Amino acid sequence: MNVNAPTLQTRLPVSDYDLASTLACGQAFRWRATELGWEGVIGQRWVRLRAGEGVGPGRTGFRPVPLPHRPAGQAGSLSYSKGPIDILAETMTSPADWRWLVDYLQAELNLASILATFPDDEPMRASVAACSGLRLLRQEPWECLASFILSSTKQIVQIQQIVELLCVRFGSPLATPAGARLTHAFPTAAQLAATSEADLRACKMGFRAPNLLAAACAVDSGGLNLSAVGQGTVVEAREQLMKLPGVGPKIANCVLLFAYGQQQAFPVDVWVMKALRQLYFPKRQPRPERLQRFVDTYFGPNAGYAQQYLFHYMRTRKQFFAARPEQPRAIR
DNA sequence: CACCAGGGTACCT
DNA sequence: AGGTACCATGGT
Numbered sequence: 001m002n003v004n005a006p007t008l009q010t011r012l013p014v015s016d017y018d019l020a021s022t023l024a025c026g027q028a029f030r031w032r033a034t035e036l037g038w039e040g041v042i043g044q045r046w047v048r049l050r051a052g053e054g055v056g057p058g059r060t061g062f063r064p065v066p067l068p069h070r071p072a073g074q075a076g077s078l079s080y081s082k083g084p085i086d087i088l089a090e091t092m093t094s095p096a097d098w099r100w101l102v103d104y105l106q107a108e109l110n111l112a113s114i115l116a117t118f119p120d121d122e123p124m125r126a127s128v129a130a131c132s133g134l135r136l137l138r139q140e141p142w143e144c145l146a147s148f149i150l151s152s153t154k155q156i157v158q159i160q161q162i163v164e165l166l167c168v169r170f171g172s173p174l175a176t177p178a179g180a181r182l183t184h185a186f187p188t189a190a191q192l193a194a195t196s197e198a199d200l201r202a203c204k205m206g207f208r209a210p211n212l213l214a215a216a217c218a219v220d221s222g223g224l225n226l227s228a229v230g231q232g233t234v235v236e237a238r239e240q241l242m243k244l245p246g247v248g249p250k251i252a253n254c255v256l257l258f259a260y261g262q263q264q265a266f267p268v269d270v271w272v273m274k275a276l277r278q279l280y281f282p283k284r285q286p287r288p289e290r291l292q293r294f295v296d297t298y299f300g301p302n303a304g305y306a307q308q309y310l311f312h313y314m315r316t317r318k319q320f321f322a323a324r325p326e327q328p329r330a331i332r
Numbered sequence: 333c334a335c336c337a338g339g340g341t342a343c344c345t
Numbered sequence: 346a347g348g349t350a351c352c353a354t355g356g357t
Contacts, residue, residue, distance in 0.1 A: 028336060150340035155356060159338080162354095206353025211340090248340050269338035287347085311338075 007090035007177055010098050011062070015084045016111045019051050026156050027258045028137055028149050029163045032181050033160040037088070041167075042104050043140060044185050047177045048090040049270025062088060092175040106135050114263070115197025117300045122308060123279045127313035134312060136305055137258060141226040143186040144220060145241070148251045149212050150205050158204075168213040170195060192216035212293035218244060230260050236295065237262070249292070259303040266303040268297045271314045 023031035023038050031040040048135035055061040065085070086108075089101055102108060105263070111133070118124045137152050146166075166320035170191045171184035192200075193216040218224040224244070229237045234256060241252040256265035268291060270277070276291055286294070299306045 148338075151337095153337050153352090154339095157337095160354060171347080193335070201353085204354065207351090208339095208353080234339045246340060250339060269340070271338065295344085315338095 008094050009052075009088060009090050009287055010101075012087040012089060012098070012105070012107050013103060014087055014107045014129075016086060016106075016133050017051070017087065017105075018106070018131075019087065020048055021131050021134040021200075021312060022105075022137065023049075025131075025134055025308060026315070027254075027308065028144075028162045029076075029156070030167075030182060030186070034092055034181065037090075041174065041182050043100065044172070044184060045091050045093060045095075046180060047101070048172045051085055051180075052086045052088055053085050062086065066087075069192060082111065092177065103138050103165065106138055110141070111135065114302050117124060117302045118306045118309075121301060123275070123310065124233050127306075127309040130317060131309045132312045134309060136261075136263070136308060138261055139259045140186075141255065141259040142189055142229065144187075145215060145219075145226070145244075145251075145255045146212060147259075148193070148254045149244075149246050150208050151216055151251065151254075152208060152246070162203055162205050166192075166200075169203065169291060170200075188214045189219035193220035207227070210247060211244070213245070233298060234262050234265065263302045263304050264290070264296070266299065266307045268295065268307075269311070270291060272307060272311055273313050274327050275310055 008319050019038055020033070020099065021041070024033070029041075032241065034048075037048045039046075039048050041047065050064055052062045052064040055063045082165055087105070087107065089098070090302075115128055118128065147159065147163055148210065150162050154162070164182075167182070167184040167186055170187035172191075174182075177185050195213070195216075197209045197213055200212055203209075215224075219226060224240065229240050233242070236258060237256060238249070238252045241247050241255055251263040251267075253267040256262040257267060268288065272292070273288070275287060276295065280294070280298075281291075295303055295307070
């Protein structure tokens with residue numbers, strides 16, 4: 001439904017918040033940088049976000065902060081401002097309150113208290129300096145789970161494409177302003193459970209199709225209760241998620257971290273693996289299990305948060321890590 | 333064009 | 346236990 005109507009607005013006062021690194025750091029896959037701001041969908045609502053600062057008497061005016069040309073947001077991104085700032089949010093429907101948005105964005109979280117728990121070493125200092133204002137979102141569990149089932153050995157750009165195909169083909173249409181890039185909600189488990197493996201493969205997801213379908217059926221049938229998963233301990237929750245085919249420790253940890261707010265959950269993907277090996281184990285090549293045990297103790301109570309800073313820093317500053325020479329090979 | 337991508341799994345020693 | 350091939354597809 002393409003409604004050509006003015007959008008409704010609110011302003012969230014935040015501090016130490018960077019929209020660009022938060023929305024483009026690979027934790028969520030439906031945010032697009034446009035000339036008018038960051039456009040996305042949260043639940044059943046189309047949303048546009050923009051950072052700015054209040055000006056004039058009572059800060060009633062609004063001076064937008066320029067968007068970065070590169071969505072990834074390099075260090076010192078223009079979208080970031082250290083001090084108090086406002087996030088201007090636009091939607092098509094008028095909610096009674098904006099709690100859903102505050103929760104999703106984690107706008108009330110004291111970021112400094114999180115950063116203070118990171119280990120004080122050179123890689124973390126560099127990552128924090130490069131990713132100022134990066135927040136972990138609080139996403140809806142089903143969308144997060146489904147998205148990360150699609151993520152295995154896929155580049156983030158491709159995951160975004162697959163997710164968009166899924167939304168347009170199987171998700172419910174949303175009220176959007178004219179010219180909106182995103183027009184459909186993420187499909188519910190029931191909507192995907194009603195598809196076939198062939199339908200899903202047509203969305204370019206390849207061998208991941210049966211895994212997504214199985215997850216959709218499990219959630220739709222009640223065999224997997226995602227609300228209940230959030231009630232148990234981290235260990236129990238991880239066990240439940242890993243019962244699904246195609247969901248191993250990495251994907252389970254992503255869902256725990258990005259949807260359930262388990263900030264100690266530490267997903268180890270290929271990027272983080274490379275970083276950990278080079279930075280903390282330059283000599284040995286520890287096995288994944290050993291590496292997981294290390295990160296779960298070394299990075300503290302917000303290890304997952306630290307992981308996201310490392311991950312984003314890795315991806316935006318590839319040369320920092322790539323520049324390190326490999327072990328010299330014997331000439332034969 | 334090779335190589336790799338926010339992995340997981342089955343199947344080998 | 347510890348390694349390895351394979352899965353499907355497209356970006357770089």
